[in-house]
Amino acid sequence: MPDHPDAAFLRQGCEKILSEDDFHAKLALGRPLRVKLGVDPTAPDIHLGHSISLTKLREFQDRGHEAILIIGDFTAMIGDPSGRSVTRPQLTHDQVLANAKSYQEQAFKILNRESARIVFNGEWFESMCFEEVIKLNSRVTLQQMLVREDFRDRMDKGQPIRAHEIQYPIMQGWDSVMVKADIELGGTDQLFNIMVGRDLQREEGQPQQVCMVMPILAGLDGKKKMSKSLGNYVALNESPGEMFGKIMSISDELMPTYYEMLLREPLSAEAHPMEAKKVLAARITARFHSQPEAATAREEFETRFSRKDLEQAELPTFQPQGTAWDLVSIVVEAFGQSFQITKSRSEARRLIEGGSVQWGGVKLSAPKECFPQAEAGVLKLDKTHAVRIG
């Protein structure tokens, strides 16, 4: 059987497809396939890491298939144990719903809004009674669940695995049954969960879904996977400036990976690393904002960080209230008012003593000094934060 014309395109960037034969068979059906992607709204932001699978989902949409985005409002309360060495904190339903709302909005930066189907899995889990839960559980064995790498790991290290955690793969699998998924997308860490879906579908007499896993995007630190809780992420709804800046902070070693996974093209060997990084940053920024905004972000970045010209940079204005403020108070207030960052006075003091706080390019290292209120100028707070005063 010759490959389906879309096969090569759709498999691009995939780490693994299980199974290849099923994949071709599904495409050969000639009807729009139900392609499932589950996301758990455990945090309010979707980031570049999520964008990998979402982009793949979009590609399916563009080829006429049906995108089913499952918002795991129910599963999010359990927390996916994937890749975790410790139990996740559980969220309340309200937190989850709030997150889900902003998730959808951000997901539509990638997905085609018109043809996407959004489903909350609370729809079927919420009404399940205990008997049904037991029945569902009887379909899998503990051994099956425990072969999972992260469970194994925790067993070996003597770390606790709570009984509810092993429910997660079962629930995710059940989602596949409920939406009759033809294909499920996910990161490589989802492989196990997706395979459980296949098992459950077979049990239910459904055709089994194809498992397509995408590589995991490394975080800005280049070491761990991109995730909200590790703080090494770029959210899709960040400002162009922040987005550009964050990407500029990745290491050269990480760049080829980002090129391949986010731009789907190889990094040219002769490009200057910094220039290549600016191109990368600009293209990603343009993708989630716009071309002009990305260009502006680049210019801003260059004046501010390359030329270190804070005078010309676009900075929030900060007007200290009251009189006779010492430096520490000014710094704390500036962080709070202009950036919504809470710094303790001790932290501010450390920054000052460390030489981070500068007034017109001159370090102010005496925390107790009174601040020269009358003058206007730029107060640099730390590497990435500065305010204009006056």
Place this chain on the structure above:
RNA sequence: GGGUAGGUACCGAAGCGGUCAAACGGGGUGGACUGUAAAUCCACUGGCUUAGCCUUCACAGGUUCGAAUCCUGUCCUGCCCA
């Protein structure tokens, strides 16, 4: 339920009556250098009205001039047994 080993700062891990805001390592932050890269060096890494003071070593009591360190109880976790 029984036995046993434990619960120390973001993480790992020392400390086992005073010299402990707590060694050391990792991580993080800031500075120098620079390309907001890497490498390297330095500093910081509980709070405050900072030559000092206050709150921390699972929780609650107790012993003591003095406790992370000793005692009692409670909660939690691993492992073994039932």
